Amino acid sequence: MAVYLDHAATSPMPEAVLAAYTDALRLVGNPASIHAAGQAARELLETGREQVARSLGVDPVEVVLTGGGTESVNLAVKGLFWARNAHARRPRLIAPLGEHHATMDAVEWLARHEGAVVDWIELDPLGRIRVDALAAALATGGDEVAFVTALWANNEVGTIQPVAEIVELAHRYGVPVHLDAIAAYGQVPVDVHAVGADAVSVSAHKLGGPVGIGALVLGRTAVVEPLLHGGDQQRARSGTQDAAGAVAFGVAASLAVGGLPLDRVAALRDRLVAGVLSSVEGAALRGDPDAAGRLPGNAHFTFAGADGDALLYLLDASGIAVSTGSACQAGVPELSHVLLAMGVPEREARGALRITLGHDTTDADVDAFLEALPAAVERARAAAS
Amino acid sequence: MSGGVDSAVAAARAVEAGHEVVGVHLALSRNPGTLRTGSRGCCTIEDSMDARRAAAKLGIPFYVWDFSERFRDDVIDDFIAEYAAGRTPNPCMRCNERIKFAALLEKALTLGFDAVVTGHYAEVRQGEQGPELHRAAAWAKDQSYVLGVLTTEQLEHAWFPLGATPSKAEVRAEAEARGLSVAAKPDSYDICFIPDGDTRGWLADKMGAEEGVILDREGNRLGTHPGAAAYTVGQRKGLNIGYPSPDGRPRFVLEVRPKTNEVIVGPKEALAVSELAGTRFSWAGAAHPDATSGFVCEVQVRAHADPVPAFARVADGELRIRVDAPLDGVAPGQTAVVYVGTRVVGQTTIDRTVSAVPASV
Numbered sequence: 001m002a003v004y005l006d007h008a009a010t011s012p013m014p015e016a017v018l019a020a021y022t023d024a025l026r027l028v029g030n031p032a033s034i035h036a037a038g039q040a041a042r043e044l045l046e047t048g049r050e051q052v053a054r055s056l057g058v059d060p061v062e063v064v065l066t067g068g069g070t071e072s073v074n075l076a077v078k079g080l081f082w083a084r085n086a087h088a089r090r091p092r093l094i095a096p097l098g099e100h101h102a103t104m105d106a107v108e109w110l111a112r113h114e115g116a117v118v119d120w121i122e123l124d125p126l127g128r129i130r131v132d133a134l135a136a137a138l139a140t141g142g143d144e145v146a147f148v149t150a151l152w153a154n155n156e157v158g159t160i161q162p163v164a165e166i167v168e169l170a171h172r173y174g175v176p177v178h179l180d181a182i183a184a185y186g187q188v189p190v191d192v193h194a195v196g197a198d199a200v201s202v203s204a205h206k207l208g209g210p211v212g213i214g215a216l217v218l219g220r221t222a223v224v225e226p227l228l229h230g231g232d233q234q235r236a237r238s239g240t241q242d243a244a245g246a247v248a249f250g251v252a253a254s255l256a257v258g259g260l261p262l263d264r265v266a267a268l269r270d271r272l273v274a275g276v277l278s279s280v281e282g283a284a285l286r287g288d289p290d291a292a293g294r295l296p297g298n299a300h301f302t303f304a305g306a307d308g309d310a311l312l313y314l315l316d317a318s319g320i321a322v323s324t325g326s327a328c329q330a331g332v333p334e335l336s337h338v339l340l341a342m343g344v345p346e347r348e349a350r351g352a353l354r355i356t357l358g359h360d361t362t363d364a365d366v367d368a369f370l371e372a373l374p375a376a377v378e379r380a381r382a383a384a385s
Numbered sequence: 386m387s388g389g390v391d392s393a394v395a396a397a398r399a400v401e402a403g404h405e406v407v408g409v410h411l412a413l414s415r416n417p418g419t420l421r422t423g424s425r426g427c428c429t430i431e432d433s434m435d436a437r438r439a440a441a442k443l444g445i446p447f448y449v450w451d452f453s454e455r456f457r458d459d460v461i462d463d464f465i466a467e468y469a470a471g472r473t474p475n476p477c478m479r480c481n482e483r484i485k486f487a488a489l490l491e492k493a494l495t496l497g498f499d500a501v502v503t504g505h506y507a508e509v510r511q512g513e514q515g516p517e518l519h520r521a522a523a524w525a526k527d528q529s530y531v532l533g534v535l536t537t538e539q540l541e542h543a544w545f546p547l548g549a550t551p552s553k554a555e556v557r558a559e560a561e562a563r564g565l566s567v568a569a570k571p572d573s574y575d576i577c578f579i580p581d582g583d584t585r586g587w588l589a590d591k592m593g594a595e596e597g598v599i600l601d602r603e604g605n606r607l608g609t610h611p612g613a614a615a616y617t618v619g620q621r622k623g624l625n626i627g628y629p630s631p632d633g634r635p636r637f638v639l640e641v642r643p644k645t646n647e648v649i650v651g652p653k654e655a656l657a658v659s660e661l662a663g664t665r666f667s668w669a670g671a672a673h674p675d676a677t678s679g680f681v682c683e684v685q686v687r688a689h690a691d692p693v694p695a696f697a698r699v700a701d702g703e704l705r706i707r708v709d710a711p712l713d714g715v716a717p718g719q720t721a722v723v724y725v726g727t728r729v730v731g732q733t734t735i736d737r738t739v740s741a742v743p744a745s746v
Contacts, residue, residue, distance in 0.1 A: 310496060313407075313448055383495035 003320040003365045007297055007358030008155060008183060010205045013248075014255060014359065017208055021248035031241045032233055041243040048246030055253035056202065056217055057191040064216045064234050065246055069182040069203030071227070072216040073102040076178040076199045077149055079224025079236065081110050084146040084176070086225070092141040094148045096121040096129040097341035100155055103180055104337075107149070116146075123341045126288045127159035134166065138173045145175045152181035152190060152200070156325040156338045156354055157287030158298025160188060167196045176222060182206055182214075186256035187295040198222040204245070208359065209252035213245035256359070265357050266296035268366050272355065273299050275370040280377050284348065286339065297357040300325060302344060306351035306380035314376035320369055325354030351380070386410050386439060386447070388432030390560045390567045391504025391547060393439035397563055398546035399502045400443050407498070408440035408447040411489065413456040414578065435567050442565055452488055459483035461578055465591050468614050471641040472718020475531070475688070476576055482534040490542055500542045507532050508548030509540050514671035516540035518729040521548045530688050533722035533732035537670050585615040597646030599626060602639065602655065613646045618716030619656055626650070657711035657741040661686070661721055666704035666733035673697075673730050683724045684708060686715050686735070697723050697730075704733040711741035
């Protein structure tokens with residue numbers, strides 16, 4: 001019996017989403033075409049966009065559909081930088097340490113190729129941005145800051161960031177804010193207008209939609225320079241729009257956000273955390289131990305003296321799918337830059353395991369994990385010594 | 386599973402033999418190139434993808450295990466240190482000794498596996514005194530030389546399913562028949578961590594190079610070189626000596642002295658050695674019963690050299706190998722592998738050689 005506890009990597013599609021997706025895939029029609037088939041496709045596309053907009057508390061015109069989370073983040077980060085530098089010199093940008101690689105790599109690309117100067121903001125031991133350091137960077141940067149970008153919630157350790165405070169602070173200096181809500185979306189309310197963010201990135205497949213579609217929410221006054229040119233089908237993005245993907249995204253978003261708060265998932269997660277801490281010596285919960293500061297589906301531990309990749313293999317061999325949480329290149333796990341930014345010692349960071357629960361997680365899944373883990377940790381520690 | 390055809394077929398045979406098989410690709414570099422450079426792949430993203438596809442075709446789980454730190458410490462740094470000491474190392478042997486049948490094997494055993502299976506062309510047979518390592522049936526592909534460092538404990542947990550295969554063509558045909566996409570993938574050559582094959586340039590980059598002098602055996606200065614460490618005993622090309630030798634015959638590198646940054650050259654016959662010896666020796670399986678009194682054997686000094694008749698014995702903590710006829714192309718740092726028939730008896734890293742033709746002074 002396979003136990004899937006890696007919902008933060010991708011979350012299975014509920015039947016209703018799958019049905020809406022496959023039904024829509026049968027229809028012919030480019031939403032940009034004038035004829036009836038095109039109009040039918042357009043209708044599907046816009047219905048999906050409206051549902052996505054509603055799930056984020058914004059108007060449909062603010063939703064730019066993209067090819068996924070990474071594209072959304074790149075469009076926001078590069079697009080904001082270029083747009084903000086079109087009529088003024090604003091080389092500085094501010095980002096916390098521990099961002100997802102989509103942000104880090106885009107930001108570093110800007111530094112290498114476009115002369116961007118990056119102020120990296122430190123994290124506290126729970127993985128939360130140091131707001132005092134952000135305030136200092138904004139005060140120092142002054143008129144030269146192009147934008148602030150930050151995670152809504154961390155994708156590895158699940159720590160929810162003080163997003164309203166970040167936006168309020170940046171806006172005091174007239175600096176726009178992009179928030180990467182890919183991990184938070186479907187886990188906690190992502191109410192873009194309430195928070196006041198200028199741009200917000202989300203992805204469909206993390207909440208039960210298909211892979212290959214995401215959105216960048218762009219406030220009415222926000223301007224980004226496009227990455228893709230060729231047809232102007234949407235504000236800031238060219239390319240034929242994916243009607244079936246939008247339909248599935250809309251259904252998935254409605255279901256996921258309609259199901260908030262995730263009290264059932266949070267209770268399962270709490271039981272899992274308590275079980276791990278009581279059954280495995282030297283297990284340390286990473287991220288915020290307070291439920292209010294953490295994504296409900298996220299549990300993240302380090303097991304000092306064990307290698308995360310050995311743990312992953314042993315659990316996989318027992319039919320349990322989890323993650324080390326950090327990025328891979330060619331399948332090679334790297335030490336988590338998030339844990340290192342939180343000040344976790346290297347020896348402990350090597351033994352990281354992220355367990356993420358979702359809408360289909362059951363009590364039996366948690367039991368199976370808790371049963372397999374102690375022996376796996378023991379064996380992985382022996383293999384590493 | 387390197388991503389090549391040999392390890393893919395070896396895995397297929399292990400699966401077919403009824404074992405529970407897991408495919409493991411070793412990540413040996415922290416910064417793999419984005420794609421293969423030329424045909425010399427290994428450690429690239431494309432190779433790990435090829436290995437993953439092969440594992441999927443065989444229906445076995447597949448993981449990438451990161452040994453890049455161990456590989457850097459035990460293979461790459463050792464390679465540089467050996468060259469810096471004037472020796473000519475074989476990094477593939479070090480990798481077998483310290484990574485594939487050490488770090489990987491240890492990890493595999495603690496995780497509950499019984500053996501490491503690779504696509505090497507060699508055979509492990511059960512002898513009366515434990516496992517024995519033998520040459521492959523396909524003489525042209527035989528890789529027993531680079532496995533000569535393995536000990537009893539390592540051989541007990543090693544299996545080379547390609548050892549009895551008569552030819553590489555047969556392995557490719559089998560891969561084709563099994564629908565493995567790597568069937569026609571070119572062989573890898575050279576050293577995997579020097580993808581462009583320019584060992585001398587790579588070494589100069591890592592070690593830095595300073596101009597030094599080229600001397601003959603009598604100490605006469607013949608010219609200069611851009612850095613001694615990149616020279617190899619037996620090398621003829623790249624000496625750039627401005628004027629001919631007194632007898633007009635070509636000169637070869639006889640010795641490299643990194644400490645004084647000197648390269649010693651001389652005539653070809655001065656390369657010939659009558660004996661080679663080393664303290665870093667091991668037995669592949671049980672020690673030879675006549676180790677102290679000595680035994681008749683064959684010795685091979687490079688992966689693709691022919692074995693030559695010899696007599697080996699252990700004395701004063703050294704494995705000493707006397708060759709029946711003077712032997713060229715022997716440099717300190719190389720590995721001498723000792724065979725009796727098809728069986729690999731043991732090996733030593735060569736520390737010193739005795740010239741068959743002493744200098745005239």
